[in-house]
Amino acid sequence: MEYQKPIPLKTEDNKHYWDMADQHELSLQKCNDCGHYAHPPGPSCVHCGGQNLSWEALGKDVRATIYSYVITYRPFLPGFQDDLPLIIAQAELEKVPEVKIMCNVIDCKADNVYIGMSVQMTWQDITEDRALPQWIPVVV
Numbered sequence: 001m002e003y004q005k006p007i008p009l010k011t012e013d014n015k016h017y018w019d020m021a022d023q024h025e026l027s028l029q030k031c032n033d034c035g036h037y038a039h040p041p042g043p044s045c046v047h048c049g050g051q052n053l054s055w056e057a058l059g060k061d062v063r064a065t066i067y068s069y070v071i072t073y074r075p076f077l078p079g080f081q082d083d084l085p086l087i088i089a090q091a092e093l094e095k096v097p098e099v100k101i102m103c104n105v106i107d108c109k110a111d112n113v114y115i116g117m118s119v120q121m122t123w124q125d126i127t128e129d130r131a132l133p134q135w136i137p138v139v140v
C-alpha cells in the first residue's frame, strides 16, 4: 500500500540530513565558527548567525534519552489514525546532549514512555528511496 503520511521535503538546507537518513544514518549540521550544532538544519547558525556550516556524521548507532514528550490521541494529519496513541518526544542525543531531536517513539506503549528512557534511532523505509528516522526503546 502506498505511504499515506506526509513525506518530508528536501530543501537546500536539509537535503544532506535527509539524504543521509535515506541511507539510515544520522548527520548533524555544525557551525565551524562557534562549534555548536544546528538542528534542525538551517541556512545559518542559530547560536552565532554564522554561515560557515559543515556536516558531522553520527553513523547508524544513535542513542538518546527522552527529554520530554506528549502523547496524542487524535490524528492531526491524515494517515496517523492507525498509530494512536502516538508518542511525540524530544530525544536528547547521548553523544551530543545539546541536540534534542523532535521525534516519534514507536514500538512502545504510551503507558511505558518516561522522561529519561533510553531510546535508539531506527529508520522506516517509507518509499523506494526515502526513509524516516524513528526511535524505539532500548531493551535492557
Ligand SMILES: [Zn+2]
Pocket (backbone or CB within 6 Å): 031, 032, 033, 034, 035, 036, 045, 046, 047, 048, 049, 050
Ligand atoms: Zn555558530
